[in-house]
Amino acid sequence: MTKTALEQAQPFTIKAQLQACSSKEETFKTLVTLSKSLPRLSEEEKIEDNKIKGCESAVWLIIEESNGLRHFRADSDAKLMRGVLVAIVSLVEEKTRIDIQQMDLKAELQELNLSSYLTSSRTNGILAILSQLQQP
Amino acid sequence: MPFDPSSLRHLFPILSQPAHGHPLTYLDNAATTQKPLLVLDSIQDYYQTCNANVHRGAHFLSDRATNRFEQARENIARFINAPGQSHIIWTKGTTEAINMVALGLEHLLKKDDEILITSLEHHANLVPWQQLAFRTGARLRVLPLTSSGEWETEFSHYFTDRTRIFSATQISNAIGTSTPLQTMLDHAKQQSAFTLVDGAQAVAHYPIDVQALDCDFYVFSGHKMYGPTGIGVLYGKNHALEVLIPYQTGGEMVRHVSYQATEFNILPYRLEAGTPHIEGALGLAVACDFLLSQDRPALFAWEQHLANHVYQRLSKAGGMEIYSPEKHTTLVSLSVPNIHALDLNAYLDSKGIAVRAGSHCAHPLMAQLGVSGTLRASFACYNTLEEADRFCDVLIEAIDLLSDE
Numbered sequence: 001m002t003k004t005a006l007e008q009a010q011p012f013t014i015k016a017q018l019q020a021c022s023s024k025e026e027t028f029k030t031l032v033t034l035s036k037s038l039p040r041l042s043e044e045e046k047i048e049d050n051k052i053k054g055c056e057s058a059v060w061l062i063i064e065e066s067n068g069l070r071h072f073r074a075d076s077d078a079k080l081m082r083g084v085l086v087a088i089v090s091l092v093e094e095k096t097r098i099d100i101q102q103m104d105l106k107a108e109l110q111e112l113n114l115s116s117y118l119t120s121s122r123t124n125g126i127l128a129i130l131s132q133l134q135q136p
Numbered sequence: 137m138p139f140d141p142s143s144l145r146h147l148f149p150i151l152s153q154p155a156h157g158h159p160l161t162y163l164d165n166a167a168t169t170q171k172p173l174l175v176l177d178s179i180q181d182y183y184q185t186c187n188a189n190v191h192r193g194a195h196f197l198s199d200r201a202t203n204r205f206e207q208a209r210e211n212i213a214r215f216i217n218a219p220g221q222s223h224i225i226w227t228k229g230t231t232e233a234i235n236m237v238a239l240g241l242e243h244l245l246k247k248d249d250e251i252l253i254t255s256l257e258h259h260a261n262l263v264p265w266q267q268l269a270f271r272t273g274a275r276l277r278v279l280p281l282t283s284s285g286e287w288e289t290e291f292s293h294y295f296t297d298r299t300r301i302f303s304a305t306q307i308s309n310a311i312g313t314s315t316p317l318q319t320m321l322d323h324a325k326q327q328s329a330f331t332l333v334d335g336a337q338a339v340a341h342y343p344i345d346v347q348a349l350d351c352d353f354y355v356f357s358g359h360k361m362y363g364p365t366g367i368g369v370l371y372g373k374n375h376a377l378e379v380l381i382p383y384q385t386g387g388e389m390v391r392h393v394s395y396q397a398t399e400f401n402i403l404p405y406r407l408e409a410g411t412p413h414i415e416g417a418l419g420l421a422v423a424c425d426f427l428l429s430q431d432r433p434a435l436f437a438w439e440q441h442l443a444n445h446v447y448q449r450l451s452k453a454g455g456m457e458i459y460s461p462e463k464h465t466t467l468v469s470l471s472v473p474n475i476h477a478l479d480l481n482a483y484l485d486s487k488g489i490a491v492r493a494g495s496h497c498a499h500p501l502m503a504q505l506g507v508s509g510t511l512r513a514s515f516a517c518y519n520t521l522e523e524a525d526r527f528c529d530v531l532i533e534a535i536d537l538l539s540d541e
């Protein structure tokens with residue numbers, strides 16, 4: 001599958017947008033904007049099996065694979081979490097399982113100015129999402 | 137308003153720092169309060185002048201530490217009007233105190249006995265009883281709040297001749313509602329049930345008189361009443377404490393030990409195995425003194441005024457569901473249809489405002505209210521009217537930003 005220029009550029013713009021944020025408030029607003037680009041899952045897909053445990057907001061993640069490349073679809077009932085999911089998925093989308101497992105996702109999220117979402121892992125469970133992404 | 141929070145705000149230097157570039161507005165006091173300098177100083181002073189293990193060594197420092205530690209117990213007894221220091225058991229907090237009672241009473245419970253709680257309980261006053269019921273075959277029953285948030289006018293039928301334990305919170309941490317405690321306790325006593333009151337949310341606000349309440353047990357945490365974390369209190373009537381089987385055994389709680397048998401110590405030591413949280417106890421005693429030195433009714437009136445002010449402003453603004461009562465409470469708990477409480481929380485946080493979003497350790501209550509969680513702003517004596525207004529302003533901004541128009 002060939003990617004359009006826009007799709008190829010997307011991870012970089014997401015990164016640039018988040019890195020340009022100089023305050024927690026700006027990050028918030030950027031995540032709200034990003035959240036709007038996340039395709040929502042259908043009600044049938046929001047089942048217990050797809051749910052990630054350890055998040056205070058509900059998070060669903062579906063991992064698919066074609067031609068050895070992984071595709072991710074995700075949703076949450078919280079808007080900010082949907083923004084974070086857009087950022088996370090942009091890091092791993094269209095990569096191989098091995099490539100994803102070798103990534104330091106925590107460090108990448110820190111680079112995106114999202115480290116405060118990592119530290120409050122008990123409430124938002126981002127770490128649970130990351131470990132799910134890197135599951136064999 | 138006669139009370140001016142600036143009269144004591146300077147005692148809480150933590151509040152004068154910025155958060156995310158904004159003035160820190162701390163409205164998460166139902167989770168834990170900040171500590172006045174006096175409390176911090178007492179901890180420093182303990183380690184600088186009298187650190188030693190208590191009740192053990194016969195030397196200068198140990199005598200000093202033991203004296204202060206036992207004096208602290210006396211201060212707590214005075215603070216809640218307990219008849220004496222032997223009624224005060226140090227615990228880690230409310231949770232440990234309730235677990236001590238639940239485990240300590242287990243030997244008295246039989247199949248089909250009833251344990252009664254209310255629908256306002258924190259998980260700390262629910263799970264230990266539920267697990268006790270599982271272990272003993274007793275039944276956990278719940279005295280519910282009606283769907284309109286009131287108490288049934290007649291709830292005496294929940295108290296039966298099988299009710300062995302009645303355990304209720306004084307104030308709900310999640311929605312700020314009070315229980316009609318005295319009436320409930322009267323019903324429980326008519327059935328000769330053991331009674332426990334969870335005072336975690338009450339002690340910072342109300343003067344507590346355990347003898348007037350006439351409950352068997354009263355429990356609270358230091359950290360919610362301007363004291364240190366990791367220290368709390370189990371108060372008990374003498375006969376009630378005496379029947380508790382110690383849930384921990386070891387040093388301190390014994391009088392004589394041989395390989396064949398152990399003779400336990402007298403109360404309060406019998407229920408305090410191991411080296412206690414000494415500086416926590418001293419700090420908590422200082423927190424009690426801090427509260428006693430204040431005009432407590434004025435503080436309480438001020439906290440209620442702040443909560444009522446927010447309640448009024450937000451109900452005027454509309455578009456939200458408020459679960460806390462309009463009056464006689466020190467917190468506001470709400471949800472906004474179609475907006476996740478965590479999202480509101482995140483925006484408030486980005487503006488330096490600390491509140492709590494979530495289920496407040498009360499899943500069954502949230503289920504009854506039909507929400508996954510609420511946003512809670514809870515007030516303490518150092519909060520100002522400007523802070524209450526900032527919360528309202530920023531919350532309304534957040535709703536604007538997060539609404540899908």
Ligand SMILES: Cc1ncc(COP(=O)(O)O)c(C=O)c1O
Nearest residue numbers: 229230231258260309336337357
């Ligand atoms: C009503 C109530 N009970 C019990 C607890 C548990 O207190 P702790 O965590 O200090 O043991 C809390 C704390 O949130 C509470 O609000």
